[in-house]
Amino acid sequence: MRNLVQDTASTPSISALPDTREVLLETRGLGFETNGHHLLTDIDLQIRRGSRTVIMGPNGAGKSLLLRLMHGLISPTHGDVLWRGHALNKTARKDQAMVFQRPVLLRRSTRANLKFALGVRGEKGGKRNGLIQKALTAAGLSHLANRPARVLSGGEQQRLATVRALACQPDILFLDEPTASLDPASTAAIEQLILEANANGITIILVTHDTGQASRLGQELIFLQDGEIAEIGPAHRVLKIPQSAPARALRDGQLFVKN
Numbered sequence: 001m002r003n004l005v006q007d008t009a010s011t012p013s014i015s016a017l018p019d020t021r022e023v024l025l026e027t028r029g030l031g032f033e034t035n036g037h038h039l040l041t042d043i044d045l046q047i048r049r050g051s052r053t054v055i056m057g058p059n060g061a062g063k064s065l066l067l068r069l070m071h072g073l074i075s076p077t078h079g080d081v082l083w084r085g086h087a088l089n090k091t092a093r094k095d096q097a098m099v100f101q102r103p104v105l106l107r108r109s110t111r112a113n114l115k116f117a118l119g120v121r122g123e124k125g126g127k128r129n130g131l132i133q134k135a136l137t138a139a140g141l142s143h144l145a146n147r148p149a150r151v152l153s154g155g156e157q158q159r160l161a162t163v164r165a166l167a168c169q170p171d172i173l174f175l176d177e178p179t180a181s182l183d184p185a186s187t188a189a190i191e192q193l194i195l196e197a198n199a200n201g202i203t204i205i206l207v208t209h210d211t212g213q214a215s216r217l218g219q220e221l222i223f224l225q226d227g228e229i230a231e232i233g234p235a236h237r238v239l240k241i242p243q244s245a246p247a248r249a250l251r252d253g254q255l256f257v258k259n
Contacts, residue, residue, distance in 0.1 A: 021048040024084060024172055024203055025070060031078030032065060039065055040227045043079070047172070052194075052204040054218030054235055056211075056250065061224040063207045064176050070205070071098050071174050094121070097165035098174040101181075103157040105149040110141055113149045114164050121168045135163040138193060155186025162193050172203040179213065191217060211250070215239055223247045226258075 023046045030043040040062045047053060047070075055063045068074045070081055072088045083092040106113050114132045123131060136142045139159040144152060149160060158178055165173055175194070179187040194217060198204050208214055214221060218235030225246035231238055242248045 019048055021050055022084070023047070024049050025088075026082040026085075027070065027079065028082065029079035030066075030069060030076050030081060032062075032069060032074070033077045038227055040069070040076075041078075043229060045222065045229075045232075047203060047205060049171070049203055050198070050201055052198050052217055052219045053206070053222065054214045054220070055205065055207045055222045055224065056209070056214055057224035057230070057246070058250070060226075062227040063224055066224065067098070067174050067176050067205065067207055071096055073098075095171040096174065097168055097170035097172075099158075099161050099165050099176070099178050101177040103161035105157060105161065107150060108148070109146050110149050110152065110160055111136070111145040113160060114167055117164045118167055131167050135167040138166075138196075139163040140189065155182050155189070158182060158186065159189055159193070162190055166193065166197050166202070170202060172205065173197060175204070175206045177207050177209065180209070187213070211239055223250075 025045075025047040027043050027045045030040060030045075031038065032040045043066060055066060057063050065074070069076050072081065072090075072093050081088045083089075083095070086092070106116060108116065111132060114135050115128065118128045118131055133142070136145055139156075139162070141152075141156060141160060141163075144156065149157065152160065162175075162178065173194075179190050182190065191213065194204055194206070204217070206213075206217060208217075214235055221231075221233060221235040221238040222229060223231040223238060223242075223244065223246060225244075230246040231242060231244040233243075238247055239251065242251055
């Protein structure tokens with residue numbers, strides 16, 4: 001284990017308080033190596049049902065890579081990703097969804113993007129139509145239902161991508177800097193969708209560089225540095241009173257340099 005700071009020394013759980021909620025996702029000794037370079041090393045985590053976890057760290061720390069490994073988009077070179085105690089596989093991934101920094105949309109209408117995603121999940125007929133309308137309303141896109149998705153504004157596209165993921169009713173939603181290039185109004189709309197989803201029982205894992213967003217959305221915070229966990233703990237504590245040098249550097253607006 002190379003974890004530098006954790007609030008609980010005896011367990012990889014990211015909560016400092018006893019938590020009896022189901023462990024949805026767990027990583028054990030997770031690592032990724034390419035061409036002799038270790039991009040992630042010894043990542044041990046437990047993500048519990050209903051939690052909101054934020055992942056932070058400087059560019060190149062391994063945040064997006066960790067997200068993709070946990071979602072099964074990339075296979076680890078070391079360690080394991082477990083879903084409900086079993087190896088993550090294609091079937092398990094049907095219980096997950098992911099929103100990328102740049103929305104991946106089909107060359108179809110706004111409505112058709114939702115229809116296709118729900119169809120892949122096996123939803124048909126009246127139930128699918130109801131879910132589509134609910135998603136359009138939640139995203140404020142009902143008046144744009146027939147517009148080609150790829151001509152929507154950046155904020156509209158990201159709202160569509162978010163509600164498309166949520167319409168599939170995942171147990172866990174991964175978000176990779178979903179508001180990085182959005183204006184404040186669009187950012188607020190996405191954050192509201194995330195909070196509402198979590199209130200409805202969806203577990204959230206969010207990568208962000210925005211400390212304000214981390215404070216608003218995060219319950220727990222994982223801070224990565226050079227592919228390793230530098231610090232884990234309650235988001236408010238890590239942001240305000242960080243215990244590790246890398247997290248303190250972020251708080252102080254400085255670059256962390258190893259001695």
